[in-house]
Amino acid sequence: xxxxxxxxxxxxxxxxxxxxxxxxxxxxxxxxxxxxxxxxxxxxxxxxxxxxxxxxxxxxxxxxxxxxxxxxxxxxxxxxxxxxxxxxxxxxxxxxxxxxxxxxxxxxxxxxxxxxxxxxxxxxxxxxxxxxxxxxxxxxxxxxxxxxxxxxxxxxxxxxxxxxxxxxxxxxxxxxxxxxxxxxxxxxxxxxxxxxxxxxxxxxxxxxxxxxxxxxxxxxxxxxxxxxxxxxxxxxxxxxx
Numbered sequence: 740x741x742x743x744x745x746x747x748x749x750x751x752x753x754x755x756x757x758x759x760x761x762x763x764x765x766x767x768x769x770x771x772x773x774x775x776x777x778x779x780x781x782x783x784x785x786x787x788x789x790x791x792x793x794x795x796x797x798x799x800x801x802x803x804x805x806x807x808x809x810x811x812x813x814x815x816x817x818x819x820x821x822x823x824x825x826x827x828x829x830x831x832x833x834x835x836x837x838x839x840x841x842x843x844x845x846x847x848x849x850x851x852x853x854x855x856x857x858x859x860x861x862x863x864x865x866x867x868x869x870x871x872x873x874x875x876x877x878x879x880x881x882x883x884x885x886x887x888x889x890x891x892x893x894x895x896x897x898x899x900x901x902x903x904x905x906x907x908x909x910x911x912x913x914x915x916x917x918x919x920x921x922x923x924x925x926x927x928x929x930x931x932x933x934x935x936x937x938x939x940x941x942x943x944x945x946x947x948x949x950x951x952x953x954x955x956x957x958x959x960x961x962x963x964x965x966x967x968x969x970x971x972x973x974x975x976x977x978x979x980x
Contacts, residue, residue: 818937822950825936830929834957834966837918841963842970844914849907853968859900860965867893901961908960915960926954 815823845853870886870893882890908915933950941947956962 818939822933822936822938825929825933829932830954833922833925837922837958837963838966838970840918841911841915841967844911845964845967849910850968852903852907853965856900856903856965857968859903860897863893863897863900901965904961904964907964911964912960915963918963919958922958926958929954 842850867890870882870890930951938950941949957966
């Protein structure tokens with residue numbers, strides 16, 4: 740339903756990927772490119788599960804958190820810390836809930852495929868790690884031709900891995916589309932309330948990942964599927980014998 744997109748929820752919070760410059764990592768403005776950038780940054784293409792999910796009470800509207808005089812996270816402005824807090828309180832719990840719903844409909848065979856793709860992603864991540872030393876601004880500097888060639892090869896392998904999920908996405912297409920459609924009002928509210936938080940770094944550099952891109956990326960069928968593989972087995976629906 741949605742094209743390209745995303746930032747990223749890691750352990751229930753949003754470490755700011757707006758620092759990552761898509762000109763270095765994302766060869767296209769579509770899902771595969773953004774997935775690959777997230778894989779290099781975090782180890783996979785979706786959102787990571789927190790180890791201990793916290794029960795979520797949905798508030799009718801967002802109230803900016805009370806912040807200290809300096810941001811809690813080094814390198815974040817107060818506005819970035821507010822955006823991070825918003826994602827943690829409002830977006831992350833809903834995305835985790837979607838992943839649980841997707842995991843509940845996956846068969847044992849489905850999960851086997853998802854686990855296999857995840858293992859392939861981890862292998863790509865390990866090979867990419869030495870090529871991703873960040874520069875002073877948080878983005879890796881342009882590498883030599885051999886390094887750029889290696890990244891191009893890893894990008895191609897990543898796209899091939901994600902393509903393995905296409906039959907599974909087609910199998911569950913009606914269910915996944917219904918999940919995303921049902922979230923449309925909440926997604927609109929997120930974007931409206933996030934827009935009220937200043938984001939001067941995006942205005943200064945439009946190649947950076949926006950909130951809308953990040954949220955829409957999490958709602959892509961293949962990302963929902965691969966993220967569902969992270970849901971603990973105890974929360975999944977037992978397979979029919």
